[in-house]
Amino acid sequence: MYILQNAGKNIVRNKGRNILMGIIILFIIAASAVALIINNTAGGIIDNYRERFDSEVSIVVNHQKMQEEAMKNMQSPGGGGGGPGTFRMMLPQIPPEQYIRFGDSDYISKAHYTSSVGVFKGDDLKPIDEDKGGGGGMARGIHSMDGTNTVSDDGQYYANLYGYNFDTFTPEEFANGNRKLAEGNFPQNDGECILSRDLLENSGLKIGDKITLGSKLRDAEAIPEPGSEDEIGSIDISYALTIVGYYDDMTNEYPNDFIQNAYMNRRNEIITTINTVISQLRDGYSGIRVEAKYYLKNPDMLDKFAAELYANGLDEKFDVTTDKAGYEAIVKPVEGLKTVVFWFLVVVLALGAVILILLSTIAIRERKYEIGVLRAMGMKKFKVAFGLLSEVIIITLVCLILGLGTGIAAAQPVSDGLLKYQLEQIESKSDDNPTGYAPINIGGGSRGATFGGMRVIGGPGMESPAEALKEMDVSMSGFTLLLIIFVSLGLALCASSMSVIHVTRYEPIKILSDRT
Numbered sequence: 001m002y003i004l005q006n007a008g009k010n011i012v013r014n015k016g017r018n019i020l021m022g023i024i025i026l027f028i029i030a031a032s033a034v035a036l037i038i039n040n041t042a043g044g045i046i047d048n049y050r051e052r053f054d055s056e057v058s059i060v061v062n063h064q065k066m067q068e069e070a071m072k073n074m075q076s077p078g079g080g081g082g083g084p085g086t087f088r089m090m091l092p093q094i095p096p097e098q099y100i101r102f103g104d105s106d107y108i109s110k111a112h113y114t115s116s117v118g119v120f121k122g123d124d125l126k127p128i129d130e131d132k133g134g135g136g137g138m139a140r141g142i143h144s145m146d147g148t149n150t151v152s153d154d155g156q157y158y159a160n161l162y163g164y165n166f167d168t169f170t171p172e173e174f175a176n177g178n179r180k181l182a183e184g185n186f187p188q189n190d191g192e193c194i195l196s197r198d199l200l201e202n203s204g205l206k207i208g209d210k211i212t213l214g215s216k217l218r219d220a221e222a223i224p225e226p227g228s229e230d231e232i233g234s235i236d237i238s239y240a241l242t243i244v245g246y247y248d249d250m251t252n253e254y255p256n257d258f259i260q261n262a263y264m265n266r267r268n269e270i271i272t273t274i275n276t277v278i279s280q281l282r283d284g285y286s287g288i289r290v291e292a293k294y295y296l297k298n299p300d301m302l303d304k305f306a307a308e309l310y311a312n313g314l315d316e317k318f319d320v321t322t323d324k325a326g327y328e329a330i331v332k333p334v335e336g337l338k339t340v341v342f343w344f345l346v347v348v349l350a351l352g353a354v355i356l357i358l359l360s361t362i363a364i365r366e367r368k369y370e371i372g373v374l375r376a377m378g379m380k381k382f383k384v385a386f387g388l389l390s391e392v393i394i395i396t397l398v399c400l401i402l403g404l405g406t407g408i409a410a411a412q413p414v415s416d417g418l419l420k421y422q423l424e425q426i427e428s429k430s431d432d433n434p435t436g437y438a439p440i441n442i443g444g445g446s447r448g449a450t451f452g453g454m455r456v457i458g459g460p461g462m463e464s465p466a467e468a469l470k471e472m473d474v475s476m477s478g479f480t481l482l483l484i485i486f487v488s489l490g491l492a493l494c495a496s497s498m499s500v501i502h503v504t505r506y507e508p509i510k511i512l513s514d515r516t
Contacts (some may be wrong), residue, residue, distance in 0.1 A: 014363075018395055021359055025491055026399040026406075028352035032487045033407025033476075035345035038415045040483075041474040042338040049331050055109075057294040057305065058321055059094065065317045092315040096281055096290035101312060103292060107305040112169045112293040115277040117215050118157030118263065119239070119270070124211035126203040127158040127262040128253075134158040135263035159199075159268040161213060161239065163277030171271070173251055183207065184245020186271075190279065193241040193272040196249045205243060213239045213270070217285035234287075237280040241272060333422040334472065340418055349487070353494045360496065389496045396492040404484065408476055415474045 096115070103111035121127055121134070134156030164171055166186050173179040184207050187193055195205070205211065219233035249267055254260050262268055281288055296305060299322065306320035314320070374384050 017359070017363055018391070021356070021363075021392075022395050022399055024352065024355055024359070025396055025488075026403050028348055028491060029396075029399050029403030029484065029488055030406040030410065031348045032345060033404055033484050034411045034414050035341040035348070036480050036483050036487075037407065037411040037474050037476050038341045038418070039338055039345065040477060040480045041415075041472065042334045042341075045334055045472065046331050046338070055295050055299055056322065057296060057302070059309075059314070059318050060321060061092070062317055062319045069317070092317050093286075094314070094318070095283075096278060096288055097283075098313060099290045099292040100278065102309055102314075103294060105294075105305060105308055107296055107301040107308065108294050109297040110168055110295045111165075112295075113163075113165050113274045114291045115163040115274050115288060117161050117277055117280075117288045119159050119161050119213040119215045120156075121158040121262070122212060122214055124203065124205070124209075125159060125199075125213065128198055128202055128265050128267045129260070129262045130158060132261040135259070135261045156263065157215070158262040159213070159270055160263070161193075161215075161270045161272060161277060163272050163274040165274045173249075174247075178249075178251045180248050180250075182246055182248045184243075187244060187273045187276075190273055190276045191241055192244045193270050193276075194245040194247055195243060195270055196267045197246050198249065198267040199270070200243070200246045207243050207245060209243050211241050211243065213241065215239070215280075215287065217280070217282055217287040219285060235282065235285060237282075239272075239276065239280065241270070241276070247271075333419055336422040337415070337418045337472075340422075352491065356491065356494050357497065385496075389492070392492045392496040396488050400485070400488045403488075404481075407484070411474045411476075415472055419472055 100113070103113070119125075121130065127134075162171075166188060171179070174181070181194070182197055184194065193211075195203075200206070215237050216234045217237055251266050253265050253267055255266070256264065277288060278290065294305075296302060302320070302322060309320055310316065374387075
């Protein structure tokens with residue numbers, strides 16, 4: 001107890017030197033707290049995204065293979081398929097039934113399916129904005145850029161029927177609150193459906209009513225040339241559904257304000273089970289769109305899963321991969337930030353340790369005689385060393401409390417500034433080196449697009465690149481707190497190391513005889 005009391009008195013006696021040491025320790029602790037909070041938060045985000053992106057499988061078109069095949073099949077001038085210097089590529093399609101079959105793999109932990117099909121208005125259904133007409137007809141028309149066909153009114157769709165696997169998946173709009181089940185229950189059995197409250201009331205329907213919805217499937221091989229009006233082979237299908245509930249819809253009626261009709265109105269979306277929609281699939285016919293997300297049990301199973309898909313009929317022009325581009329787009333700025341704060345921490349600790357050792361060396365030279373007197377009075381070496389160490393520990397504990405508060409307060413604005421800088425650097429590099437094609441995620445729909453001098457027919461739309469993480473909420477975890485305490489104790493040991501060495505190496509007679 002006497003040693004601790006004496007240590008406290010010594011701190012007050014030598015307040016000038018100890019204040020200087022305290023300021024340095026405070027700065028190191030605060031800087032270390034900021035760096036460790038940001039570093040550990042960024043590490044957690046990176047691990048989370050790595051696990052998510054490594055487990056979610058993407059099936060994307062290999063542009064190089066497509067281009068090589070198109071070059072081989074390029075038609076000569078006057079050959080009836082294109083002018084000189086042009087060539088055509090046909091994007092391969094994944095049949096909806098193949099999507100379902102792929103999900104039966106033993107390498108998959110779960111698969112989320114979404115299916116949809118356009119349906120006619122019929123006698124049971126009175127769509128919202130029916131007077132604006134329909135769209136997306138499949139019976140006869142011109143194949144357009146957005147994957148729909150402009151046809152006569154009797155061949156147009158006025159609503160969309162969506163199917164989900166509700167046992168393992170909740171549609172995004174219901175998960176984020178933009179849609180909410182108002183009454184009844186979600187479809188659980190085949191043939192059950194729910195409607196929006198607006199569509200239910202506009203059609204004069206109620207829970208328990210049965211409705212019949214008609215649609216058409218088109219011959220998948222009978223895609224007309226752009227500009228033609230050739231007849232497209234099709235077959236009629238129908239769905240007999242029972243209404244088991246309705247939902248309130250807070251989404252935008254028209255996500256695309258440019259096109260407004262009943263078919264594009266989201267209030268006219270009818271929701272059922274995945275099996276209900278795909279029950280009308282017919283080999284060789286398109287019109288029922290299926291999309292799937294597969295999640296591996298282990299990211300290391302990717303190669304085996306890919307080999308299985310190719311063995312089950314997946315076209316070689318598709319690549320089976322995880323979304324590395326999306327992962328890098330989101331995580332790259334965070335990784336850059338993590339690297340910056342890591343090296344900042346290393347520099348701060350290294351310089352801080354050197355400065356503290358220098359201060360400790362100077363201080364011990366000033367207190368050399370004091371140590372010699374204490375040793376000559378019979379005080380044990382470890383007690384003298386403990387007294388000197390106690391002084392540094394007391395200063396460090398005070399600085400730890402102040403440094404933690406300062407570090408926690410400064411961590412978020414520092415993180416925001418560094419992340420903004422990383423994003424600006426990445427954006428600058430992207431502007432200087434623009435990339436070519438983005439990856440194409442394949443769904444069950446049929447779409448067309450044109451890229452430069454290449455005309456792509458029958459393929460899906462381009463997926464927009466993943467959006468970078470623009471903000472990061474930092475917080476101090478228990479692990480981070482332990483690390484900061486460990487750093488603080490390390491600083492205390494570093495600052496008192498010269499004192500301990502001096503006490504243990506020299507005898508009191510030697511210390512007193514060296515006094516000048």
